[in-house]
Amino acid sequence: MSVKMEIAEIMEKDGVMYDWAEKVNRNINLTSEEKDISEIVDAWAKEIGTKGRDPEYEIAEFVIKTISDPVYSKPDALIEKIFEPDSIGEFDDYVINKTPKNTLIAYESAKGGNVYKSYIDGSALVPTWKHAQVETEISYAQLRRGGFKNIANLTVFAKEALDNKKIKDVFSALDNAISGGAQVFAVTGGESALTKTVLDKLALYVLDELADGDEGIIFGLNKYAQAIANMAGYTSFMSDKMKDEYNRYGLVKEYGGCLIGGFSGARKAADGELLVPDKRIFGVAGKIGTICDRGELRVYETLDNNRERVSLKFTGYEYGIKITNPEKVAKITFTA
Secondary structure, three states, rough: OHHHHHHHHHOOOOOHHHHHHHHHHOOOOOOOOHHHHHHHHHHHHHHHHOOOOOOHHHHHHHHHHHHHHHOOOOHHHHHHHHHHEEEEOOOOOOEOOOOOOOOOOOOOOOOOOOOOOOOOOEEOOOEEEEEEEEEEEHHHEEEEHHHHHHHHHHHHHHHHHHHHHHHHHHHHHHHHHHHHHHEEEEOOOOOOHHHHHHHHHHHHHHHHHOOOOEEEEEEEEEEHHHHHHHHHHOOOHHHHHHHHHHHHOOOOOOOOOOEEEEEEOOOOOOOOEEEEOOOEEEEEOOOOEEEEOOOOOOOEEEEEEEOOEEEEEEEEEEEEEOOOOOHEEEEEEOOO
């Protein structure tokens, strides 16, 4: 069987290629099957780096299939809990029909009389569209020298860059949706100044806004999630597995009836900014809006034999964000 056919066969298995790429990127021990994948990809990458030919754009096809795998198509589990996901075609328009809130008012009236009319808001909403794009290149020498490792790293880094941009945009929108008033609880100082009193106020706000079947979530950077967990006495007996899930943006235990979520402060967007705003602890009461993916990720590949490089362009990563229920969000802010 040719190398090309072997790669095509492996890529048909959901999740296998990205699992392999992520393990190589993190220097995690590979299974025997994953070692076989490394050998196949290594031979294939070195052949392209040696001959300077890829007439069927196999690098682009390999990367896009790996990072667009259905198993890994969503950037974060916490986002899925607070936003409704949707998707449309590249050239489609999208309108959100907001679930109406009961704004009808009952007045006391004499029999047969009239009262002021009240109305239900049935307005349609349009999301704010964002488009993320990555352009990079890999030299023939890198393909020959690093082989499978450089292909794996390229795949993981491209996915991370695109997903990080999306996560940052989502939480920036969430932060901006809270303008003030009863939805903001101000604390002077850093995470050490967090008290049970203010945390209880945030949890109560979330619980009061919960609809039947929804989950309340309190989250921020890991340093704040850890402070909450310490306050509740959880971290002292967390297992290694729980700590790993905690550090990978999972939800650990609860406080005041709300799940606790944490994001790594070491994970940043390409501009160096944090994915979740610092000096914030957010409280969310169930689903607060919609994220709609438009079109599909495309990867364009160009070989330049004069410079002995492969140029790659990742584009078409477009998504719309709309917070339809801003009243279901509150936050604690820390000021100096």
